[in-house]
Amino acid sequence: MNSDTYAIIPVYNEASAVGDVIKTVKKTYKNVVCVDDGSRDNSSQAISSSGAILLRHSINLGAGAATQTGIDYALMDPKAKYFITIDADGQHDIKDAQQMLEYLIKNNLDIVLGSRFLGTAQNISTIKRLFLKLAAMFSEGTSGVVLSDPHVGLRVFNRRFAESLKLTMPGFAHASELIHRIGENNFKYAELPISVTYSDYSKAKGQSMMNAVNITVDLFHHRISKK
Amino acid sequence: MIAIQVILVIGFIFLFWRFLANPGSHQVHAWIKILTFLFTVLAIIAVIFPDTANRLAHAVGVKTGANLLLYALTLAFIFVVINIYTRGKEDERRRVVLVRKVALLEAQLLEKNK
Numbered sequence: 001m002n003s004d005t006y007a008i009i010p011v012y013n014e015a016s017a018v019g020d021v022i023k024t025v026k027k028t029y030k031n032v033v034c035v036d037d038g039s040r041d042n043s044s045q046a047i048s049s050s051g052a053i054l055l056r057h058s059i060n061l062g063a064g065a066a067t068q069t070g071i072d073y074a075l076m077d078p079k080a081k082y083f084i085t086i087d088a089d090g091q092h093d094i095k096d097a098q099q100m101l102e103y104l105i106k107n108n109l110d111i112v113l114g115s116r117f118l119g120t121a122q123n124i125s126t127i128k129r130l131f132l133k134l135a136a137m138f139s140e141g142t143s144g145v146v147l148s149d150p151h152v153g154l155r156v157f158n159r160r161f162a163e164s165l166k167l168t169m170p171g172f173a174h175a176s177e178l179i180h181r182i183g184e185n186n187f188k189y190a191e192l193p194i195s196v197t198y199s200d201y202s203k204a205k206g207q208s209m210m211n212a213v214n215i216t217v218d219l220f221h222h223r224i225s226k227k
Numbered sequence: 228m229i230a231i232q233v234i235l236v237i238g239f240i241f242l243f244w245r246f247l248a249n250p251g252s253h254q255v256h257a258w259i260k261i262l263t264f265l266f267t268v269l270a271i272i273a274v275i276f277p278d279t280a281n282r283l284a285h286a287v288g289v290k291t292g293a294n295l296l297l298y299a300l301t302l303a304f305i306f307v308v309i310n311i312y313t314r315g316k317e318d319e320r321r322r323v324v325l326v327r328k329v330a331l332l333e334a335q336l337l338e339k340n341k
Contacts, residue, residue, distance in 0.1 A: 035330070054337075055330045061323050069327045073334060168320065221316065 004081040005101065006031045006074035009052070010066030014088040015041040021090050022050040028094055029084070033073050037066040063153075064174025068167040075162055083162050087153035096194040100156040103192055110161045110187035113147060114154035118193035142176070142219070143183040147191055151175045154194055161187055169222060173215040177222075230287040235298060242306050259310070266303060 007029045011018050018034065025032050032052040036044045038060035047054045055069055067085055074080045082104070084097050092114070100112040116132070135151050155178075164185055167174045182189050273280045273296070280292025289295045 053334065055334045057326050057330050059322070059326055061326055065323045065327065069330050072327065073331055076331075076335075168323075221313075 002029045003031065004079055005029050005084065006033055006070075006077070006080050006082070007084045007086060007097075008067060008070035008074060009034045009086055009088050010037055010063050010070065011035060011039060011043050011047065011088040012037045012060065012063070012066070013039045013041050013043060015039070015043045015046045017090045018043055018088045019046045019050045021086070021088055022047065022052045024094050025086065026051065028098060031074070031077075031080075033070045034088070035066040035070045037061060037063070062174070064167045064169050064177065067174065068165070071162050071165060075159075080162075081159055083157050083159075085153060085155045091196045091198055092154045093195055093197075096192070097154060097156060100154070100192050100194075103190065104156050104158065107190065108188070109158075109190055111155060111157035111182060111189045113149070113189065113191050114152045114194035115147070115149040115191045116152060116194065116196050117148040118191060138176075138216070142223075143180045145179050145183045145189065147179065149191070150179050152194070169218060173218045173222070176215065176219055231289050231295075231298065234287065235302070238302050239305065242302065242309065255310075262303070262306070266299075269299075 007025045009018070009021065009025070009032065011034050014021075022032055022034065033055065034047040034052045035055045035057065036047060038057045044054060044056060053073070055073055057066060057069065070085075071083060074083055082101055084101065086092050086094070086097060096114060100114065103109070104112045117129075132149060132151060136148055140146055152175075161181075164187075165178065165181055167177055169177050181187070273292070277292075280295060282292075284290065284292045284295040287295070289298070
């Protein structure tokens, strides 16, 4: 059952949501890798009791680092061909991921990203919509890759992309870094509409707008630093 | 005011690029030592001969020695802040590598013992 595909879920304080997410994903994909990014709640227990592979960061490093750790683990399996990243809060629909994967294989692409703007996003606030639009413009300007929704958590990619990824920015700036990688290596990419459901829970936890400032400064520093 | 303006602007740009672009390099460490030494010497001179600051200020077009000190201090402060920032980033990078390694090793160990 899809043993060449790995679903990677970065988890941070999602004990109440992650169990159900894993259960749903496991129905379709055998290999589910969860990276508990130093959660202070019972996320680790929730993950191990649900039967997913558990990787634990002893301290919180951020979504980018957690995603990369999951990818590193999946890459150790030489049979791993396809990779899916999905958020732990249950906002994504695994059926979308399946469609994205089929699309990737059919069109021989390197990466397919979900887009909340091409699809039907429920409960998304105007201010968040505006913020994400601005993020899209910023990422287009810096990487040359045209995407309607660069900060999406649902992505599907092949091994070639996974191997080249090597995310170095631990926090949320990793989304921009990932897109930069597409531009750098001329990977074949596409965007497919996905539906997202923002529960009150995930809204409360979502990226704060002020974090955009942090991301911008971090990216700037990253670009000019030689390492 | 032209002389001091040129010195300050060049100083800002130099520090900004130099230290942000090469965090933790030997050159940066050497510069930190040189600058610390220079600042110490200047501070001692300024204490013993309070008038030198004023004279130096006039030479570069600044009104008083106190202003000149403030400018120098601002530069030094920016330098320190940038250094702390880049060092923090470098530490973060190392921490990430380490924590990730531990996580992967732990998972492999668990799998072996299954």
